[in-house]
Amino acid sequence: MDVSIEDLRLRAKRRLPRTLFEFIDGGAQDERTLRANTGDFDRWLMVPQQCVDVSQRPLGTTILGKAATLPLVIAPTGMAGLFRRKGELQAARAARAAGIPYTLSTMASVTIEEVGRDAAASAGDLWFQLYVQKDRGLTRSLVERAKAAGFRVLAVTIDLQQQGQRERDVRNGLTIPPRITLANMLDMTRRLPWIADVLLGPRLTFANFEGTANEKKGLTTLSKHINASFDPALTWADIAAFKQLWGGPVAVKGVLSAEDARRAVDAGCDGVIVSNHGGRQLDCVPSAVAALPGIVDAVAGRAEVIVDGGVRRGSDVIKALALGARACMIGRAMLWGLASGGEAGVGRTLQILKGQIDNGLALLGRPGIASLDRTALAPVDAYAPQAESGRNQRAY
Numbered sequence: 001m002d003v004s005i006e007d008l009r010l011r012a013k014r015r016l017p018r019t020l021f022e023f024i025d026g027g028a029q030d031e032r033t034l035r036a037n038t039g040d041f042d043r044w045l046m047v048p049q050q051c052v053d054v055s056q057r058p059l060g061t062t063i064l065g066k067a068a069t070l071p072l073v074i075a076p077t078g079m080a081g082l083f084r085r086k087g088e089l090q091a092a093r094a095a096r097a098a099g100i101p102y103t104l105s106t107m108a109s110v111t112i113e114e115v116g117r118d119a120a121a122s123a124g125d126l127w128f129q130l131y132v133q134k135d136r137g138l139t140r141s142l143v144e145r146a147k148a149a150g151f152r153v154l155a156v157t158i159d160l161q162q163q164g165q166r167e168r169d170v171r172n173g174l175t176i177p178p179r180i181t182l183a184n185m186l187d188m189t190r191r192l193p194w195i196a197d198v199l200l201g202p203r204l205t206f207a208n209f210e211g212t213a214n215e216k217k218g219l220t221t222l223s224k225h226i227n228a229s230f231d232p233a234l235t236w237a238d239i240a241a242f243k244q245l246w247g248g249p250v251a252v253k254g255v256l257s258a259e260d261a262r263r264a265v266d267a268g269c270d271g272v273i274v275s276n277h278g279g280r281q282l283d284c285v286p287s288a289v290a291a292l293p294g295i296v297d298a299v300a301g302r303a304e305v306i307v308d309g310g311v312r313r314g315s316d317v318i319k320a321l322a323l324g325a326r327a328c329m330i331g332r333a334m335l336w337g338l339a340s341g342g343e344a345g346v347g348r349t350l351q352i353l354k355g356q357i358d359n360g361l362a363l364l365g366r367p368g369i370a371s372l373d374r375t376a377l378a379p380v381d382a383y384a385p386q387a388e389s390g391r392n393q394r395a396y
């Protein structure tokens, strides 16, 4: 029985080829930001208040104008079909069943239209994540296709001018599609269920680019595709233009400073997603949770602030909400569920986080997520023995 997100991670580790497990697990260069994303949640403590009636603890909210049963959004993750056949569809169905939004990546292994046509997925709240291409005609057509397929929110990722240097992937020789080589053969012989499900399934491609000049036929690496096709000339003026083109809620994903958050609001964005891409882009940038409070203050209610990076526990979600986030996006936590158990596995991820948020609220003395604010937290330094004389010191 998997009772924590870490349990799902370990199950995913047993099922996936090592190269793919590390593709999910890893980050850029020394992975300092990757570690900080999880570690910096420990810089906040939760301070319970007792004897509060917590018999009702509603977890529902609205996210960018639509009701959600939990303050969670599935983050966009490219090529989820690497981990389970048509992984994006399975995750979208699980999100719909749980009542939260699902974000489809531009780099998905299934097309925008396939998700839009799938009754079990499209009944939910679908968001489309856009990577702006040098070919702006192609970019425009991606946006128009998402609109036509029924996607509600456009999330433009702005932190991928080039791919970050993910050294594990280079060392492992990760290719799309993956291949069996002399170096990984022994490892592959222990992954037969994955081979049957993914490698022997339909050919893995960047499905949304099929039939375009950006289509990559045969083996490629992610960085080759990205560095050849993605537009490093993207500016805030483009973001304002996407807002006009989309005509619905637009969020930018990859904001780490108060200044950029204000620029996003000025460009007309409805949502600001505080994110360092899960520590996979520029290393040594602030963790998501460290960047969050300053951005919440700068936005000052003019847009919704969503945060991702390092969310592994319900307590992480509680802390993010207490710091002013509307919701958290989950990337790896979802992928570990997907890799380990497909649609049901993603359902398990969401169930685990839901149970932990609910339990956390009860024990924190907060009757529902709407009652969370910064008074629920204290910086860990406030409890350091030298912080104050007398108060807060343990009397042993």
Ligand SMILES: Cc1cc2nc3c(=O)[nH]c(=O)nc-3n(C[C@H](O)[C@H](O)[C@H](O)COP(=O)(O)O)c2cc1C
Pocket: 023, 024, 025, 037, 075, 076, 077, 078, 079, 105, 106, 107, 129, 157, 253, 275, 276, 277, 278, 279, 280, 308, 309, 310, 311, 329, 330, 331, 332, 333, 335
């Ligand atoms: C395997 C993988 C693929 C990803 N692909 C994308 C993508 O296609 N587009 C995007 O905006 N972010 C992508 N991300 C970043 C996630 O959307 C999200 O920002 C990050 O995973 C959050 O951190 P967490 O994994 O600690 O939850 C990817 C992350 C992972 C782990």
